Amino acid sequence: MKLTRRSFGGLAIGTAAATLVNRNAWAADPIKIGAVNPYSGAMAQYGDEVTKCYELAAKVVNEKGGLLGRQVEIVRGSATSPQEAIAAVEQLVGRDKVDMLTGCYVSAISNAASEAALNYGKLFWETNALAISLTDRGLPNFARSGPSSNEFALRSVQAVLELIAPSIKKTAPDITVWIEHEDSSYGTSIKDEQVRLLKEKGVKYSVGSHSAKAIDVTDSILRAKDAKPDVWISTAYVPDTNLLLRAARDQGFKPSAIVLVGVGDTPETLSALGKEYLEGVLLVSYPRPDINPKYGPGASGFLDLYRKSYNRDPIAPQGLTAFVGLKMLFDAINAAKSIEFEAIIAGAKTLDKPVGSYETGYGVKFDKNMQNTRALPVVAQWQGGAVKAVFPPEALSEGVKVVNLPRQS
Amino acid sequence: MTALLNILAIGLLLGGIYALVSLGLNLIFGVIRIVNFAQGEFVMLGMYGALSASLAMGMDPYLSPVVVMPAMFILGCIVYRFILRPLQGEPMMQIFATFGLLMVIENGILGLTGGIGQNVSSFISSVSVRIGPIQIGLPRILVLVLASVATAALWWCLRYTLRGKAIRAVAQDRKAARLMGIDVEQIFMLSFGLGAAFAGLAGCLLAPLYTLSPQIGMNFIMPAFAVVVLGGLGSVPGAFVGGIIVGLTEALSGFYLDPALKHAVLFMVFIIVLVLRPAGLFGVSGAEEVGLREQS
DSSP states (O other): OOOOHHHHHHHHHHHHHHHHHHHHHHHTOOEEEEEEEOOSSTTHHHHHHHHHHHHHHHHHHHHTTOBTTBOEEEEEEEOSSHHHHHHHHHHHHHTSOOSEEEEOSOHHHHHHHHHHHHHTTOOEEESSOOOTHHHHTOOTTEEEOSOOHHHHHHHHHHIIIIIIHHHTTOOTTTOEEEEEEESSHHHHHHHHHHHHHHHHHTOEEEEEEEOTTOSOOHHHHHHHHHHOOSEEEEEOOHHHHHHHHHHHHHTTOOOSEEEEESOSOSHHHHHHHOHHHHTTOEEEEOOOTTSOTTTSTTHHHHHHHHHHHHSSOOSSTHHHHHHHHHHHHHHHHHHHTSOSHHHHHHHHHHOOBOTTSSTTSOOBOBOTTSBBTTOOOEEEEEETTEEEEEESGGGOOTTOOOOSOSOOO | OHHHHHHHHHHHHHHHHHHHHHHHHHHHHHHHOOOOTTHHHHHHHHHHHHHHHHHHHOOOTTTTHHHHHHHHHHHHHHHIIIIIGGGTTOHHHHHHHHHHHHHHHHHHHHHHHTTOOBOOOOTTTTOEEEETTEEEEHHHHHHHHHHHHHHHHHHHHHHHSHHHHHHHHHHHOHHHHHHTTOOHHHHHHHHHHHHHHHHHHHHHHHGGGSOBOTTHHHHHHHHHHHHHHHHOTTOHHHHHHHHHHHHHHHHHHHHHTOGGGHHHHHHHHHHHHHHHOTTOSSOOTTHHHHTTSOOO
């Protein structure tokens, strides 16, 4: 195209007009929250699920008039590794001009993204990643609204002492526990806390580990079988959890109780083992939308909203925790009356709501490392091919009771 | 004593899995001298083939090799013809190409499945049998039996059929084979196709044992390389015996030492064997160098 004086003039006027329009739009700019999660790769479906629930939380707050008089917008930044997490933060802050960041389904991604966010002076509000090291770093821009790996370990030990021991008529000194864990930092950090808590309570325990990529885990099962534990607790990923359970079934390993930490509550495990074998298997899991409405007020409302928005049921319980996590962030922003990270962290420190305040049954009270101390997972159980919350007692829905404990098959 | 017998049985059965996975890898390396990094992905494709046959036709995974093996054979021939053959004479580039293929297949399946774990079940999936004091799953026994049958069949074909003799001739000296009138390119394509078909067979037989994911092939490939090198590069019985050795080493060290140490012990044995017998237990002396020698 030939550039003439007339066309150049038109271009200049057009550019000036566009700038004016943009300036007017800035006045009503939304609060932009960058959501760092894996949207491709092996964990894409869970990353997407978590962010879908952030979007639901934004939708709810926007329908009520927004936050500090502004609408809330979720902007996605995809990261499947720590390196990509840094690039995603740079893109979200540099190109998309987000005001703060949230995430994340994977601890390693959260670790890198939150440090990158600090370089830009942005808040990183963690809703789902579990590693205890994330809050132990004491980053000034970091807070975690959901449970950490320590809370999952705590619930598994509570399940042993308060749920399983009475059912099998044993007490702390007599009950024996086998702790099986995959050998990366995820499984090891939960195992370390379980060991600390069991030792404190005087419970006899043994520990076994395996690689999540192992072709065969029968040796791990045979070691556990040899120890004849009352309770077998496993912290692993989905494929190796299924492999362990298959090996246990083939080897006739039948402890009185099986407790799976963090996984084992999805259709992948149901189709691998079948509902007959899984009947009574206990799960330390994020609270689900079907918990007792008195324990998690509004959980059924979340389920209705999710179904209406996405025409399906939630694919993983992490979504509800993400939804609640963002609601806590909104509470912190309202308390801060600012979107600067120092003010939001200060605002979050003032939050003090009792357990049972949110849809997950969580309350909110941050400790000095900005870990929410009132976010606890629940113990659920496979019952007839469905997962039902069975502990703490307040989380039980009407008509639900513990089944097949001690395990009969 | 019962524990020892039990763990020996488990090691033997695990060895069957490794032998099965290594069979195709060894054939491809032995004949074409390509270290096929995508072999684990071929096994994964075989698993998804069994899943597809089960979903589309209600076919039991143990019957699915009937459709999966021919499909994988054709895929192997296409991969060789259009990716590896143009790189003939560039052995390093061929290795990089198989690595690229690994990424393409893995991410392709990831895109198709969304990364959701899948399971394939057979009517014998949950059957375990008791032999004296030992209890083992029937699917694993089946893998060992069929791995033995597949090894024996391949060995017999290579030894007694005309095509098999041509494959061995090309493996020994491709120049001399060409001078004897053997279509070397066709034999390469046949060998790669067969290697892929055996990976497909492994995938079908292993599918009921695992939760399928696009990354599962990577879990098999590292021990499979150890099996191939231990048993002897290009040796069919070597792949079988190597598989059994690796299986037993893993099971015994996992049970008596620590499961976390089993790979350390395995690769310690691997290094010792390499130092004492560089060609592997059943390999021909000097075979380990052939892959580095330029052949056209």
